[in-house]
Amino acid sequence: MDADKRDEVEKTLRFNSEWLNEDNPDLDPEHQAAVEALPKGNALLVVRQGPNAGARFLLDADVTTVGRHPDSAIFLDDVTVSRRHAEFRRHGNSFQVQDLASLNGIYYDGVRIESALLDEGAEIQIGKFRFTFYPSKAAGTN
Secondary structure (H helix, E strand, O other), X not given: OOHXXXXXXXXXXXXXXXXXXXXXXXXXXXXXXXXXXXXXXXXXXXXXXXXXXXXXXXXXXXXXXXXXXXXXXXXXXXXXXXXXXXXXXXEOOEEEEEEOOOOOOEEEOOEEXXXXXXXXXXXXXXXXXXXXXXXXXXXXXX
């Protein structure tokens, strides 16, 4: 391998290793700090697209309701959202999203679902709102 190609390969490897070491490369510093500060057993939803883009919602209860109803823990004021659209349920350190027979459904990474356990970085769509899910990485007890 000539010297130019070797130098290019080394630059590429260095770039990839730097990228892999970042916690959440798609988060701005403010959101990253919020994720790092989460207590064990909690999670954060960040609105990526739709009304209120950039907003954050803390999942810190065993059941967090989402909908257009004013009593919803996460109130989404848009006609594409049902009054009682979904619930996020905590199971230990994991979270599950459950559709509550909404008209427009819930999408998990682009696939319509009834219920699913959430993975870090998962995209959840409820109506026009697209959220990214970030669980706590804290160790120890609450």
